[in-house]
Amino acid sequence: MKVYMDNSATTQMDKAVLKAMLPYFNKQYGNASSLHQMGREARKALEKARSDIAKTINADPEEIIFTSGGTESDNLALKGVAAANQGKHIITSKIEHPAIMSSCNTLSKQGYKITYLNVDSCGIVDLKQLEKEITKDTILVSIMAANNEMGAIQPIEDISEICKKHEVLFHTDAVQAFTKVPIDVKELNIDLMSISSHKIHGPKGIGALFVKKGTKIKRQMDGGGHEFKLRAGTENVASAVGFAVAANLDPKVKQIKELQEELIKRIEYDIKDIKLNGPRKQRLCNNVNFSFKFIEGEALLMLLDQKGICISTGSACASKSLEPSHVLISMGIDPVTSHGSIRFSLSKFNTRRELDYVVRNLKEVVEKLRRMSPFKGDKDIKIKEKEWEC
Amino acid sequence: MEYNKRIIELFTNPKNMGEMKDPDGVGKVGNPICGDVMHLFINVKDNKIADIKFKTFGCVAAIATSSIVTELAKGKTLEEAEKITNADVAKALGGLPPIKMHCSVLAQQALKAAIKDYREKKTK
DSSP: OOEEOBTTTOOOOOHHHHHHHTHHHHTSOOOTTOSSHHHHHHHHHHHHHHHHHHHHTTOOGGGEEEESSHHHHHHHHHHHHHHHSSOOEEEEETTOOHHHHHHHHHHHHTTOEEEEEOBOTTSOBOHHHHHHHOOTTEEEEEOOSBOTTTOBBOOHHHHHHHHHHTTOEEEEEOTTTBTTBOOOTTTTTOSEEEEESGGGTSOTTOEEEEEOTTOOOOOSSOSSSHHHHTSOSOOOHHHHHHHHHHHTSOOOHHHHHHHHHHHHHHHHHHOOSEEEOSOSSSBOTTEEEEEETTSOHHHHHHHHHHTTEEOEEOOGGGSSSOSOOHHHHHTTOOHHHHHTEEEEEOOTTOOHHHHHHHHHHHHHHHHHHHHHOSOSSGGGOOOOOOSSOO | OOOOHHHHHHHHSOSSBSOOSSOSEEEEEEEGGGTEEEEEEEEEETTEEEEEEEEEESOHHHHHHHHHHHHHHTTOBHHHHHTOOHHHHHHHTTOOOGGGHHHHHHHHHHHHHHHHHHHHHHHO
16 A cells, blocks of 8 residues: 655645646647747736636735745745845744755855744744844844644734834745645735645646735846746746646645544554644644654654655654754754654545554554664663764 | 665664673663664673674664674674674675764674673673
8 A cells, every 4th residue: 555645745736737737738838928829828828827826815916926936935035035125134933944944044144144033842933032033124034834844833924913013024935834724915914925836736846936016026036037027937837827726726624634633643542652743723734743752753754665655754864964853853852752753744635544554554663663772761761962963 | 865775674674683681791872862872782602792682773774784783793703793893884784875874883883882891791
């Protein structure tokens, strides 16, 4: 049996999306910037896609800038706003996606001061700290709408209110939240928002940045005057069409949430010495993140993989760096428990039968690894000072 | 990063995994903060490693290196076993991803620590 529960990494493309895209590869393949009929046809499809996406977040079509995905949207938002505005201070959080973290790192090398807000033990950003940290020099606050690792939905309404009060621009990385959490950019007073297609059953390689009319931003990709002069490069019509269809599919939040609750309940019932990471209530409908004490996440991932189960881990050992997940550490979770974390992320395609299979096999592999572990209880774990760089 | 077949095979079905009753020497190395801790137990007869077992908290590479070091050391004299290097451990696995080389160091250190512990106990 093959079970895919890594939908926060990417999703299976919906059949309706694929079908809508196909004509634009070899029939209506015109360049949307060409003046002839083939070009005009492509332009029409592109603008319909733009408008269909805009509607889902109550934006105007010209506020949607197509990009190559969430990472590019985040880069454009941060670097583009920094370049176009006076002021050298940006506020973000300690749990952002690497696209934000890395962009901030680049900006800090260019002389910008970056403040990383703390989160509580559930992974929710500290609003009081936000209010305190805003200065006259602050140009932008960038806080994700929901976290990719442990699913915490952030209070973006409150954050946006604070930003408006202090007249600071607000960007949110909504790559994980988009379609799963209702977002009305006008009601929430959002200035910039990153969204991505392949997380919502659309094609990879396309995303968008919502940029509220009048927001000062400088493009980061030089070239032609595409995308309202904010993102040069021949428009990706087929993908934009697919993205728009995906954005308008029924997200089946209730169905996924039921499966999520069942999975959490079953794991907590069947396996001891575990910890649910992230909030119980303010949580994305598809995220389940558990730490399994005394064992390590990468080993767990590989044994599950051998059973045909695809999940991911916040364990350092599975990533290119060996530091444990910056998200879990910033929530105050100790490094050992962080090392034993894995993430299941569900989609509308997962079934109850798959869930049974996952829980049964998870129990088995956790037991197997615990038999190998020198730790039987918390008292066995003796944390030493770091002897060398892990 | 990808593991070779040999590593996956040993990780899935490790050799000499488990505890040992009354070991003659115990080596405990690693740091839970870094995500790997290795406990190695040896039984020594006629200056040879007659039996060896491990228990490991760690990733795929940590478990595979634990397993292979027990196989390399078993039956060897203490002097021979002491000469096993981390490169020997990695080589016996058919190579480790560069970022996982520290696991081979850990395995070699665990073996060394167990032999040291045996010698210290003996002289007491």
